[in-house]
Amino acid sequence: MIIYGTGAKDLGSKKIPGAICPSCESQNVSIVGIAKYFDVFWIPMFPYSKKIHAVCTNCDLVIDKADIDQRTANKINLEKKSFKIPFYLFSGLIIIACIILYGIYTSFEHDKEIADNLKNLQPNDVLVFENDDNTYSYGKVITISADTLFFNFSNYVFEGGSPDEDLYLTDKEKYSDFYNAETYYYFQNTLDSLYNTGDIFDLYKLSK
Ligand SMILES: [Zn+2]
Structure with missing residues (x-):
């Protein structure tokens, strides 16, 4: 009220x-x-x-x-x-006005952080892909060889809004088969353009 x-x-x-x-x-x-x-x-x-x-x-x-x-x-x-x-x-x-400006600022900073991290992916980092049906799936970096990055994709998708890192970590704990063992690869420049087109929605920097 x-x-x-x-x-x-x-x-x-x-x-x-x-x-x-x-x-x-x-x-x-x-x-x-x-x-x-x-x-x-x-x-x-x-x-x-x-x-x-x-x-x-x-x-x-x-x-x-x-x-x-x-x-x-x-x-x-x-x-x-x-x-x-x-x-x-x-x-x-x-x-x-301050709330709106702060929102614009943080989303700008977040976008910049993703773009930077995308160029410096490490094993265990997770990419969040936005699917056409408004669901989200995850791709985890397994290994990197020069400009080729190898991924495992999730067997599950996230639906009902955009996920954040905490939700992802909670969801992942629930399923032992969260990731499919099959390996796919992307070139670095493909990932960059997928980010520019909005297909890559987020990036969780989970490498230690
Ligand atoms: Zn008077």
Whole structure:
């Protein structure tokens, strides 16, 4: 359940010299600024309005716009800019932007790491291949001879989303025949292009 709503932030007040309250005729007229914002789980996401009101601090009247003379109205308009919306009312948007940027950054780093490791495969490293039916199969490096790499492929495929290393290790423990004993080979440049086309989805660096 997402709890969301709106909130109001008092932006402070400022006395308007020379303005007179239409009700009690006191000269204690101030303008107050109010920012309204949208919040999710009590975290301000973004402000959606900024309003200023003229109030009499003597009788607490919120003075109607129609009752303000033009000169005072001009003064109020000039002061409106000085009511700044605090930066933290954008907290939610900033948090979301940071999460997205962090996600882009880590996925970029992960891609780079795979590309690097792919050029330096060792026995026991595991390649994760994405199949056409959205399942994943595994190829374990057995031996390497110059630019030819020999693999055993898994008898089992992973389905239901993309696997990670921990899931792989858990799954592998369950089956004594997880890998087929038959050996296949790839050339290094074939592996590089399979990674570029997305057929190689991940690489587990399990060589020690
Ligand atoms: Zn008043």
